[in-house]
Amino acid sequence: MPDNDFLKVPEVEIPKRTKSKSVQEEFVPPDGGWGWVVCVTSLWVNGTVFGILNTFGILYVKLRDKYAGNDPSISFKTSWIGSVSTGVTFLMCMIASIISDRLGIRKTALIGSLLGLIGLVSSAFVEQLELLYLTYGIILGVGSAFAYSPSLVILGHYFKKHMGLVNGIVTFGSAIFTIGLSLGLPYLLKEVELKYTFLFLAGLYLILIPCVLTWKPLIHHESKHPSFALSTESIYNHCNDFCSWTRKYLNVRIWKNKGYVVWSLSCGLSLFGYFVPFVHLVKHSKDLFPDADGNYLIMCLSITSGVGRIICGKLADMACVNRVIMQQTAFAIFGIAALCIPFADNFYGLIAICLVMGMCDGLFICLIGPIAFDLVGPTGASQAIGFLLGIFSIPLSVGPPIAGLLYDYLGSYKVAFHVAGVPPIVGALCMLCIPRTKQVNRSVKFSYDS
Template structure:
């Protein structure tokens, strides 16, 4: 049975086979039909039967949608809250599985968090396909269940090797499958308020990033790493329940009409049209290029603070600062983006990458804890800018029709730099004895990526200018043809008059 359809498949087939009489209203003139026969259906069927009439869908703009919004907010918070707080778990992993004789300890331990974050993005294109086929509810609940199993299995692990699989792959894949449907389902319930709802939902990660570091520090100190992970499983269990609220409303074509299979046509699954845009190709290269150092502070900043300022330093405050200003940045720059027209929104992302890069380089230069707080506040503010501006830029580059896959492919490409950055930083720390060089190098990719993105507005303006010139030439040619035909017609009419 297709999700969200109240009619069993067998009944649906029988309904298609039995001919139905045409209602009397259908025989009325068009004007009378509009007055007497109009009826709006707020929840259309999810599967489309041949010959079925299309009805205008009306977004509820509330109602059960508020429950869905809260569920999506929990999803965003629990998934990325745990990921952003990995720096706290990183310290515990070093103590739990490390030894003083291991020269590559930080390098190997950083792979746990890097794999986890990278897999969330790597699975994004795949998750979009599953969401199209199975629906938001099944995909989200199944993903949360897989994440729960991965996190629970991680609590029984006694070495780093299995942790790569249980936490870095299984848990992360489950999070990815739970996360993406939470964004898709919002479009079923909201249209006019979608911007506001998206802002509230994405603020969930900021709230969890603020609170989880303190909670995790207390749990790790009192009950240890294994029991802390088991307690975190509660978040994933609640996430499973949250996924059950994703009742689909919009029409979803779940079958291939040509073959009758559940899988949509390949042209729908993998849209190559988005790659024809030069601006999108540059964006899809520039953003991942900028992210090689992006996740480094989230993983290694806690250990750097411990080495620089001692174990008693309130290192959790730094993650709280990033979380607070990231939420503020999403609200501020999301609103600012509404006043920036066209692809010029890219300049906001350029500014965010430049600031993040410079702030990463400033981390080793901070010899007082207050300086680090200021750096983290600025970094979080522009991190919020980078995140909230991604969807609007995608809309400008490829249009609303292709934006879903455009974002999905971009997230997939982002998985590589998000994965390899922190282990490289850990390797440099193991070899050089400090994190200074690692943070200096982490600031270079964002600056480089931001410089590359500066090309997009110029290229898009050039493309539009060329299109206008082509259109102008076509209009001139058409005008000349019309004038030529008119001249010929006048000549024929004059010849006819002279003959008479």
């Protein structure tokens, strides 16, 4: 499940730089006070963004029925709506992090909230399926990224000692909202139809506006490239400054790290089939077990995913546990579970499979940050995760539409789920090529000194 734990990294104790002394380097987060308000509002932002993304499978069934007509490829076309939104969200997170440095955390998140609101409101009044690619896919996707990325950055302004607790609270918000929407969306779709369901979701984004206004940055960055800021200066100067900025801040050395390259490509390969169950399980359940409520499957996935993050996150901190092997095992089991979906001959079998897949999802997500630290070190982890998100955007966008296309031509999801189970298993096998690396403990200290 696409989630906000992708950017969750181990706590580190960062000493002050020795090259220069400034107020910013001596800054100590308050670890409380207004920070707890920021924690709650960040939880709401994360929950809203990923709750809506994770429950698209429920909207998918209604959208498919509404626009079906006599179109033989309606499943393929409808799947692209959620896939574009998910892909754009992860892809634009990299851009959002740069823009938040230029414009500020609050302004970037406010723009994201407004874009998300506009995307969902406009989706409510769309009458053509293809226009949803723009409103729900691109506009909502960009808005989600611009709201989500700053919600992680602002936590570092207010917390250090309690950073682990705060990260756990904030990221658990996605599971809470996914469970709530899994129960609420079917009722809304039944009572008020698709239009007002979109407006309800838009209302959640409207609430984000006062939430992000509580994010008062305590650390202010001074740019060494003022001409790169948004202004009316010449394009020529902007290009020169952009090249200078790229050479200075883009960490290409991580791509010379064999372990990181193998890991990132293995994860990207695994995700080609990873998101397929989240989008198509509800429809699959409706086809095979019309009397059962397939929406509960997404809820089961979310519950065990949340539990998995907490339990496996604690296990990953143990010195005797190999984090890469844990994530590798999660991919392999997830793939096997996906392969088994067509063999479930009753609804309770599907529930059991979803519980297993949810646990694997939580394990995979909670290990992204720690493994990045292990492979590239503290100074390269931030950009390593950023590049990883960009890689994720491609398979997360492509997988569900391919499954929808197979359904259109074959009339069932059996082959689609079999195909979806293969990439996670292959990705797990590719991770065997990752060189053994010394693991970094959460209390590790490091220096920025060259």
